[in-house]
Amino acid sequence: MSASLADAGSDRLKITEIFLSLQGESDTVGFPTVFVRLTGCPLRCQYCDTAYAFHGGEWCNITAVIDRVRGFGVPYVCVTGGEPLAQKNSLRLLVALCDAGFKVSLETSGAISHSSVDARVQRVVDVKTPGSNEEHQNLYDELGSLRSTDLVKFVVCGRADYDWSRACIARYALAGRCTVLLSPSFGQVAPADLADWILADRLPVRFQLQLHKVLWGDVRGR
Secondary structure, eight states: OOSOSTTOOTTEEEEEEEEEEEOOSSTTTTSEEEEEEESOOSOOOTTOSOGGGSSOOEEEEHHHHHHHHHTTOOSEEEEESSOGGGSTTHHHHHHHHHHTTOEEEEEEOSSSOOTTSOTTSEEEEEEOOGGGTOGGGOOGGGGGGOOTTOEEEEEEOSHHHHHHHHHHHHHTTGGGTSEEEEEEOTTTSOHHHHHHHHHHHTOSSEEOOOHHHHHHTTOTTO
8 A cells, every 4th residue: 555656556446435426428418337436636626526546445456447447337438536547557548448348438648748649549538727726737739649539528617718718729720630529516516607607608619517416416436
């Protein structure tokens, strides 16, 4: 247990939880999905709802993770955090999940390079807005590696964040590269306000609510 996340053994990762829920975001929203939540994150977004994943967790080898995921009996798997790419073995886990036949997505902050992620994995990159307090962590050059099967997400904390996101989408031609998601920060922006801003600008993005919070609120593991 004393090894750091970066220096863990070649077959181990630190896992906060593995659970079955409905996918609450992305283009597979509503599908039963197994979530593999890795421990650790170098960011501290002010709206973070998974701060319990910053520390703790249990070491688990990749084979055991695959076995636990397989036991739920569904094809969709989402590797999330924290920031899963903070653990170098997350890349091996993603490969192993794909090799096992799962449809795999990765939720990442975009603050750590994701260009080496297995091409079979759908990347969901959360570009940090100024309202997150972590805008300086964005690796904008990495946006050029996104494919049409990937998604990029902006969590909007207010009108200023919306305007910033709109400019970022245009600057990096994101709408022509992949699916762009805009979400209201839970409890900070009225969903109807964000919807109205998108409609007024005819912005080529997908409005997104977090389905799991609509159904279950902030209950952990749902």
